[in-house]
Amino acid sequence: MGYADESVEGPVEPDQETEPVLQALHTIEAAPRGAAGDAALRIGSSLDVQDVVGRYGRAVILDKLSLSIRPGEFLTLLGPSGSGKSTLLAMIAGFMPVDEGRILVDGKPVQDVPAHKRGFGMVFQNYALFPHMTVTQNIAFPMHMAGVDRLSISRRVDEVLQILRLGDHAHKLPTQLSGGQQQRVAIGRAIALRPRVVLMDEPLSALDRRLRESTLVEIRELHRQLGMTIVFVTHDQGEALALSDRIAVLDAGRIVQLGTPAQLYREPANHFVAKFVGESNLLDVEVIERRGELARVRDAAGFEFEAGVATPSIGRGPAKLLVRPERVSLVSPQTPGALPAHVTDAVFLGEILRVDLRLASGAHLQMRTLDGAHARVPSIGDEVHVAWAQADTWVLA
Structure with a gap:
């Protein structure tokens, strides 16, 4: 019996917004053994932020910020409190309006598309798990909502549980889990539908050092296996250096340097980057x-x-x-x-x-x-x- 036999709700019919995600899901499911990795590498989307302005009242939080993220890239937004990194992530997710500029996914503007129709996976700092659902039900929930058939849900939940080493906790409620286990469930729920883009908002800040280090390894391995585009927000330079393909360092609503971890560490553009990275x-x-x-x-x-x-x-x-x-x-x-x-x-x-x-x-x-x-x-x-x-x-x- 598959884990997804724990019923949440009956499946709903997929709409136009969930259909591309389902197609990507079925592409991976149908891939022959040995080819799944290649299929996964193709599901990441490009993201383009073009001259985006964000305001709180009269205060300018993002000042004509532009950024291009490649398909399948792991990009970290790094900066101190108030630098604008969380505001930028919220605009990409659709939780905040874009006052000026555009955000494009695979070349198509999404700044006017509601958050729930963008098809992104989201991992929050506070886990945001459903307390009355088991681990299995939490992970399966977005697939039920997208209208995925029960057999595919069962197969995908089993896979996620194995990847995140949560099989022994499949039938537990969130209150029966440690903080690290709850965060792994939150990550599992975000990746279950194989979204083209996963957004992570300081997901490790509530964990102690040892758990943070082990979860870093898991996130890095997940990205290598699944090929999704990941945008990761943190103020912790150690997390950024360990995880990222590239890092965008923000200060006062602008990107002061964009580059690989090695470039930022060895060749910082100014003394702000030098002090903040390493x-x-x-x-x-x-x-x-x-x-x-x-x-x-x-x-x-x-x-x-x-x-x-x-x-x-x-x-x-x-x-x-x-x-x-x-x-x-x-x-x-x-x-x-x-x-x-x-x-x-x-x-x-x-x-x-x-x-x-x-x-x-x-x-x-x-x-x-x-x-x-x-x-x-x-x-x-x-x-x-x-x-x-x-x-x-x-x-x-």
Whole structure:
């Protein structure tokens, strides 16, 4: 007996809005063994946000924002509170009106289409499960509403339960589940119909660290298996780096940088992105010479060194120098480019050793390194020398 034998409501007739989703569902169901993955890769839709403006009263929350998301892409909207990321997701979902601009799915405008007719899967921060329904019934509900036949529902629910490791909890109510299990049910309900687009609004924020890490792995694997377009909202840069094909960093209603996790981490466009994505050392320097993509800079203590240039607008004058903590090394005083430093703190974090330093310029610097089995942990007050490679530093506006 399939799990979907737990009745919710009788199936309804599919309408024009659910028909494309059902066609995609049947395409995957009909695919021969070994071809299902290829079929799944084709169900993700493209999303285009064109000059969208969003307002709350007189306040502009989104300022002519444009963004193109490729079919099957995992794109994260990353930014601090008030940056506009949740507003943008709500507009894509249809929960908020678009004051200006257009939102297109596979080239067709949807900004005037009601949310329930867009055919998107949605995962909320607070799970939003039906408390009187079992796990099976929660997952099956959108398929019942779309008019999917009972045999297909049973097969799909079994598949989702297996993928999300929820088989042992199939007949439990949400109140009998842990927070992590409830979130997996919410994800299962969102993907059950194989929607072309899945929207996730900070779905991991209510989970503890261990559950968050395990759920990250599950979401990443789901995306690889199913090929849906996923738009994921978070303020947690670790989640963004771990999950995304690309990340759009938002600030004050605008995208300040769009790129792969590696691009944002290694080549941030400005000091806002550098501070928000990963741990950063940002040192005040003076650009004294610019040569193509390199600049020679001087710190307040008079030490000079070279660094890459992140933006074409960088010229002579005050700037910020970015060097990531893991790129800083303790070296001997004779090492070319070595800077004298004073240890202000040293913390053993298991596999990581974090050392806080103060340079001769007065600037504070953090170093992170893998803990060696016989490495000496520097003591507070030690005088040391540090260095980094020119390729690991960037001058930012």
